[in-house]
Amino acid sequence: MLSYVVIIICLSHAILISGSPPIVLWHGMGDSCCNPLSLGTIIKLLKRQLPGPYILSLRIGSNIVEDTSNGFFMNVNHQIDYVCKLLNSDENLSQGYHAIGFSQGGQFLRAIAQRCPNPPMLNLISIGGQHQGVFGFPRCPGDNETICNYIRDLLRFGAYESFVQNHLVQAEYWHDPHKEATYRKASIFLADINQEQTFNEAYKTNLLKIRNLILVKFLRDTMVTPHESEHFGFYEENNTSKIIPLRESSLYLNDLLGLKIMDEQSRIKFLESDTDHLQFTDQWFIDNIIPYLQD
Numbered sequence: 447m448l449s450y451v452v453i454i455i456c457l458s459h460a461i462l463i464s465g466s467p468p469i470v471l472w473h474g475m476g477d478s479c480c481n482p483l484s485l486g487t488i489i490k491l492l493k494r495q496l497p498g499p500y501i502l503s504l505r506i507g508s509n510i511v512e513d514t515s516n517g518f519f520m521n522v523n524h525q526i527d528y529v530c531k532l533l534n535s536d537e538n539l540s541q542g543y544h545a546i547g548f549s550q551g552g553q554f555l556r557a558i559a560q561r562c563p564n565p566p567m568l569n570l571i572s573i574g575g576q577h578q579g580v581f582g583f584p585r586c587p588g589d590n591e592t593i594c595n596y597i598r599d600l601l602r603f604g605a606y607e608s609f610v611q612n613h614l615v616q617a618e619y620w621h622d623p624h625k626e627a628t629y630r631k632a633s634i635f636l637a638d639i640n641q642e643q644t645f646n647e648a649y650k651t652n653l654l655k656i657r658n659l660i661l662v663k664f665l666r667d668t669m670v671t672p673h674e675s676e677h678f679g680f681y682e683e684n685n686t687s688k689i690i691p692l693r694e695s696s697l698y699l700n701d702l703l704g705l706k707i708m709d710e711q712s713r714i715k716f717l718e719s720d721t722d723h724l725q726f727t728d729q730w731f732i733d734n735i736i737p738y739l740q741d
Contacts, residue, residue, distance in 0.1 A: 465498030466740055467568060468539050472504045472529075474549025474574070474724065475616070476587035478513045479505035484724075485548070491728055495736050500538045504529055504551075517550070518593055522618045522635045525554065530562035539565040544739050546571045548724060549670075553577050553619060557639045559656055560649040560703075569738045571660040574670060574724050578680035578695075579621025579636050582671030585723075606632035623681040641702035654704040660715045660738055669723035677716055678705070 469492060477484050485503050492501060506516040506525055516525065533539055545567050547555035552575015559567045583601060586594035600610050605620040611634045618635035622628070630642045637643050641650075653659075667673035672681060678692035692698050698706050708714050717734055719726050 466496045467541075468500040468502065468543040469739060470502045470504065470533065470539070470543050470545045470555070472545070472547045472551030472555050473513075473517070474551050474587070475517050476514065476590045476593075477517065477548070478510045479503040480510060488546075488731075491731060492739070495732055496739060499739070500543075502533075502536065502539070502543075504532070518590075518597065518615055519613060520615065521612055522554065522557075522615055526557050526561060529554075529558060533558070533562065533565055536565070542566040542568045544569045544571065546573065546735070547575050549574045550576060550615070550619065552676075553636070553639070556653070557635070560639055560646075560652050563652040563655055567656050569658045569660060570656050571662070571735060571738060572676070573662040573726075573735075574664055574667070574676055575661070576619055576670055576675045577661070577678045578640070578675040579619040580616070580671055580675060581621055581623060581681065581686070583616065584671055585669045587669070608632075621675075621680065623683055623686060626683050640697060645702065650702065650704045654707060656713075658713050658715060658738060659705075659708060660717060660735070662717045662719060662734075664723050664725070665718055665720045667723045 471485055471488065473479060473481070473485050480486055480503055489501055489503060492499060505513045506520060506528060507513045542565060545555045545558070547553070552572030555570060556572065556575070556577065559570055583594065583598055597614060597616055600614050601617060601620060604610055605617040605622065606625070606628050610617045611632060618633065621636060630637050639649065661677050663676040664670070664673060667676070670676060672679070672689060674680065674689045674691070678695065678697065679689050680695070682688040682690050692705065693709070697703060698709070701707060705714065719730060
């Protein structure tokens with residue numbers, strides 16, 4: 447087993463300790479790196495359950511306000527580049543790290559695994575990530591209703607318009623099953639990392655380097671439509687009454703990302719929580735997630 451000398455970081459706070467592998471967290475839409483009511487509680491839980499991991503809770507921007515705003519309005523590809531440089535320059539991660547993404551942070555960290563294999567990602571844990579995108583924006587997180595109404599207007603205006611794609615995060619993983627050809631052509635993020643434009647061999651090679659892909663689906667999700675996207679499922683083309691599960695999708699059957707190989711090797715873990723989006727107890731997290739962070 448590798449040994450680690452580690453530091454817990456949130457903003458500028460650092461404590462030198464030693465223990466289990468480092469952990470990188472990426473928050474979801476409307477949240478921030480160090481919200482005491484969300485990722486702050488996760489960090490405390492990790493510190494209680496694990497022997498002193500180095501925890502990096504990603505902040506996209508110079509402060510929490512920017513971090514929250516960038517979750518709505520900063521081009522996702524720019525965010526990926528920003529985080530890739532941040533991880534690569536962090537010596538505490540050089541031997542490898544576990545990654546936990548919450549909601550949209552799940553697919554963003556998958557993009558990190560595919561595009562930025564150094565430092566090496568060990569396990570990728572996606573908690574409510576929308577890996578086949580969304581087709582709906584039913585509920586707003588937190589106190590962001592004004593922002594969400596603006597986003598809904600932009601999505602109605604044209605999710606695949608160049609201006610909207612480049613300036614609205616949620617448009618970059620908007621997946622309209624009635625406009626599949628337009629989606630594949632215009633999507634600047636999701637269609638790329640899902641190999642629906644040009645095939646990038648490195649995306650498959652790099653994703654196969656991780657140990658396990660842990661996918662958490664929320665069975666009563668009122669924020670992600672369809673919630674099956676959290677397990678790589680999505681609507682059949684032109685049919686929002688039928689879901690095509692991962693193992694029946696072209697992404698899997700053509701093994702464009704190595705998911706078929708990983709599945710056959712039992713390296714994809716399909717977890718469920720019979721709750722709403724990102725709603726889980728400490729005990730559920732301890733039972734289901736902590737085991738993947740211990741070595």
